[in-house]
Amino acid sequence: MLDLPEWSGHRAGQHLDVRLTAEDGYRAERSYSIASPPGEPVAITVERLDDGEVSPYLTEELRAGDALELRGPIGGYFVWGPEDGGPLLLVAGGSGVVPLMAMLRHRRAAGSDVPARLLYSSRTLEDVIYRGELDELGAVVVHTLTREQPPGWTGYSRRVDAELLGEVAWPAAQDPRVFVCGPTPFVETVAGTLVELGYPPQRVKTERFGATGGR
Amino acid sequence: MEALDGNAIGGLLQEVFGVELTAAPGVCGSCGARRPVAELAVYLRAPGTVVRCPSCDSVLMTFVEVREVWSVDMRGLSELEL
Numbered sequence: 337m338l339d340l341p342e343w344s345g346h347r348a349g350q351h352l353d354v355r356l357t358a359e360d361g362y363r364a365e366r367s368y369s370i371a372s373p374p375g376e377p378v379a380i381t382v383e384r385l386d387d388g389e390v391s392p393y394l395t396e397e398l399r400a401g402d403a404l405e406l407r408g409p410i411g412g413y414f415v416w417g418p419e420d421g422g423p424l425l426l427v428a429g430g431s432g433v434v435p436l437m438a439m440l441r442h443r444r445a446a447g448s449d450v451p452a453r454l455l456y457s458s459r460t461l462e463d464v465i466y467r468g469e470l471d472e473l474g475a476v477v478v479h480t481l482t483r484e485q486p487p488g489w490t491g492y493s494r495r496v497d498a499e500l501l502g503e504v505a506w507p508a509a510q511d512p513r514v515f516v517c518g519p520t521p522f523v524e525t526v527a528g529t530l531v532e533l534g535y536p537p538q539r540v541k542t543e544r545f546g547a548t549g550g551r
Numbered sequence: 552m553e554a555l556d557g558n559a560i561g562g563l564l565q566e567v568f569g570v571e572l573t574a575a576p577g578v579c580g581s582c583g584a585r586r587p588v589a590e591l592a593v594y595l596r597a598p599g600t601v602v603r604c605p606s607c608d609s610v611l612m613t614f615v616e617v618r619e620v621w622s623v624d625m626r627g628l629s630e631l632e633l
Contacts, residue, residue: 351558351561351562367558367562407565410562411573413588545555546595
């Protein structure tokens with residue numbers, strides 16, 4: 337949670353850049369999606385990467401009350417508000433769920449009746465972020481666990497493919513708004529498959545993040 | 552090297568141009584493909600930042616920062632709608 341006196345307010349789906357400067361002047365900068373909905377204090381979700389330059393500091397060194405150099409809010413493409421309509425199809429790979437969570441929280445806070453589905457791919461159940469809250473959003477949330485499933489798991493247990501998307505995604509004829517966020521190969525597979533299923537490319541908005549650093 | 556997309560340079564573009572540009576349509580000077588900046592291929596780990604056309608792979612923009620001064624080359628774009 338960040339206390340930002342000069343924050344101009346953000347939209348669901350936007351991110352911010354965090355810049356760290358070492359004593360010798362070396363700088364590292366990473367982007368983090370904003371997890372909180374518009375109108376609420378800015379919160380980011382940081383996944384710690386063992387070989388990261390920024391995330392180990394943010395997750396281990398940073399203490400409440402410390403100051404951070406930030407830039408944002410950023411982005412006018414990967415954003416959604418209730419006025420944009422739906423139905424809404426959100427597809428997340430790993431921590432790509434963060435900006436989509438801001439959209440779902442915004443939808444709930446605004447009392448929007450836009451139908452929403454989230455397809456969320458994680459490696460294991462332990463990797464699922466916001467596990468408890470996801471069930472309380474008034475959206476259909478479909479999980480797939482690609483690496484390991486707990487005993488008795490009844491959800492999907494494979495990588496997102498055409499068959500899975502065909503079962504979960506709204507029919508293209510309903511003109512859904514789509515947001516896909518995750519690692520680059522995940523995003524390319526999902527977006528390409530949705531276009532094959534008849535979704536117009538301009539309706540499928542994408543945001544890619546790398547394996548090291550960034551969203 | 553794996554490409555990210557134009558969302559990743561939203562902050563950089565805001566710093567250089569003073570406005571939000573990820574939703575702004577750009578046109579590739581080589582193949583004419585037109586798409587929002589957010590959909591362009593972005594390589595952050597090159598020396599500097601390199602933006603390529605996802606259709607034909609041409610270099611559209613490069614950004615290099617030296618001592619807090621940005622050097623920007625946009626010759627690969629034939630159009631950028633602000």
